[in-house]
Amino acid sequence: MEDKEDAIYQLKGDIPIRKAIPFGLQHVLAMFVANIAPILIVSGVVKMAPEETASLVQSAMIVAGVGSLLQMFPLWRFGSGLPIIMGISFTFVSVSCVIGTKYGYGAVLGAALIGGILEGLLGLGAAWWKKLVPPIVSASVVTAIGFSLLPIGANSFGGGFGAPDFGDAKYLMVGSVTLVSSLMFNIRAHSYYKQLSVLFGLIVGYITAYFYGMVDLTRLSGSDLVSFPTFIPVSLEFHPDAILSVFLIFLVSATETLGDTSALATMGFGRPPTGKEVSGAIAVDGFVSSISSLFGCLPITSFSQNVGLIAMTKVVNRKAVGCGAVIMILAGFFPVLGVILASLPDAVLGGCTLMMFGSIVVSGVRMLGDCGYSQRNMSIAALSLSIGLGFTQTPQIFHIFPDLFRSVFADNCVAVVFIVSMILNLVFPEDKEGPRIVE
Template sequence: MSNKSNSSVSNIYQLEGRVPVSRAIPFGLQHILAMFVANISPIIIVAGASGVSGKQLAMLIQSAMLIAGIGTLIQLFPLWKIGSGLPIVMGISFTFVSIMCYIGANYGYGTIMGAVLIGGLIEGCLGLFAKYWMKIISPIVSASVVTAIGFSLLSVGSTSFGGGSGSENFGSVENWILGTITLLCCILFNIFAKSYWKQLSVLFGLVVGYLVAIPMGLVDFSSLAGTSVIALPHLMPFKMEFHLNAIISVALIFLVSATETIGDTQALANSGLNRSATTKEISGSLACDGFISSLSSLFGCMPITSFSQNVGLVAMTKVVNRFTIATGALIMILAGIFPIFGAVLATLPDAVLGGCTIMMFGTIVVSGLQMIGKCGYSQRNITIVALSLSIGIGFTQVPELFSVFPKIIETVFAENCVAVVFLVAVILNLILPQNMETFEETKAES
């Protein structure tokens, strides 16, 4: 009996294998709490810029949770060639926010949905044929992208720690106290907890932080008033419209999102499974991103992509069991069917989330550095990493540098360091000599 119990516990660190539901649910819930606020924030921002009403917004949040849950299940348990079979959690990406705010304000929310439908189909098809173009993305390119993803998320965690973007009391003493308490709880629980319980440090920090926030008056329960207990999502809540310039713009952002998905998939396989992701896994991951995003548009929702936050959680806990992560996907689906459930989760203060995610995002940076180490520190690799990161991260810290380019280029690259790092790394990987050391020696001799 003891051996069976030990086996079920160790299965949480294995991709396959059954884990008792009572043990799987806390780990699944931990993944959902880690991404919940970040999942609904983009749609709140875009809906506001597009003039979507409060009642319609509640419906869109409901759809976001439902589709994210379905997408996660398909990533875990692929349908045909769609899905990676890896513990990837899906959610709405901030990558699309800027361009969609512009489209929504100028053309309306229906145009956004039309562009997402087409853009998702394009990415999905690219994913299915990934084996024909994945050769240009060498391990050092993937390592550079993963490192960039980690660095790009550090400001996200810090913003949450301060109270969230646009918060009236951003950086207040209360938020500092709440974020610090949450972070300390995560660290102390990880130090003193025994066995697999250590991997629930994020959930522990979230729960303690939430309970502390209530008497501090930092939890807003007003949003629960009038929330339906159960409601079914609406199909085609907005009439789709198709504008060529909107479709082209969103399709380009889908390509940028695809680079993040490739990095997320590589980072997850490397940090969670101690190996590189296969072409089949990357292909399935991209196909799922694209086709699920097209499905998402049919429910009035923004694109659904792999969530880097949860990659950081896997890197930190090493919990990769598909059944365990699937319980989190089912929780998201329940949140989509029972709006009251999602409304309660939405009351989680940003400072609490920030306290938990600071370490998670730093772990992604470390995973990227480990991947670079495995590639080796040849002159060629150092050049690719150094230039791609310095240009990608450095230039996007000064977005005015891109003002000389056409508006679409500025929109895609000015504030997206992952896209710039990917582009620079791919170009350098294609043009630099395979053995720069030999090349330099030959040049010197001549």
């Protein structure tokens, strides 16, 4: 039986560093590959030199760590105070590839600088617009986030996006060993050690993957012992159409951060997020993204993978999760550590993330239940989820729309669910008889 009085389950609980490090490492391993993957994709499209890409990967780890610490330990109105892990956002990959091909990588960074500032200001003004996002909208968005992550976990389980032998028996074996190891550890361990089941599964899966020849450590020999990020590695360019495109994606990123903040507060603390927490989370999302652009990186956002991890473990101690942010910063300054963390195979991640992502879906459904099963709420949730999940599974339906519209909505079910649920919330009349329970 878990002891919920243990400080590890308290936001500001005082725990020794030796107890905090394993939980922090667990959070880093859950998101590390996803943090650097957007950089690798975009740098490949814009034909960036390998040494330049390596420098950006290094900066990405440092920026993600700094952004995460700022979320957990706020400065003034910057930061939510919640154990949110930040990382380079996949949401910006598509639009960055288009802008980078058209104008060059400098235009991507210039647009990110301006867009991040605008999103940060939007976050600081959350007190004025948050009332437009009632619980039913937040619950629908959280549910959509969970469903949007399920294919990512499944693809990782099968070997990762683009794997030439995707679905090969070795990937399925490694993913299964990782998953079973995590479950067995959770069943057999006692006290707070049960919450380290993901870390245990990752270690066992990593060892198994090594014997299958899936662990690549060849980059260790060419890595520097210590390295520092480069400030403005690429000259920034500012193009109005690029700035507009990226700002629209920042609105999507703000939606995801709002959903992650709602999910984390609900699953970790059993309550909705406060206005101050939402405002601080989105402000960091924007302003740190602007800082990220100055070091050559794409914008950052909250990582739903780590929200799922907290949903599983209920470990919300910010000292424990903050250790993960420190590990990311160290990995940026010490490339050898970064290479080791980045060598974690996709199949190992897939084995651990299936349950984590499913936990977000379940939490979203629970949030929907807490809103009440009135006809109005059921209509908003049902229609927004069916349009958001259904249309983005068949993106060809957007082919008559402009490229800018498609780049924002065609592959992002969270954005579509948010927009549709917001519109329906404004259109449908308020219930006058209170929630009606469906038998």
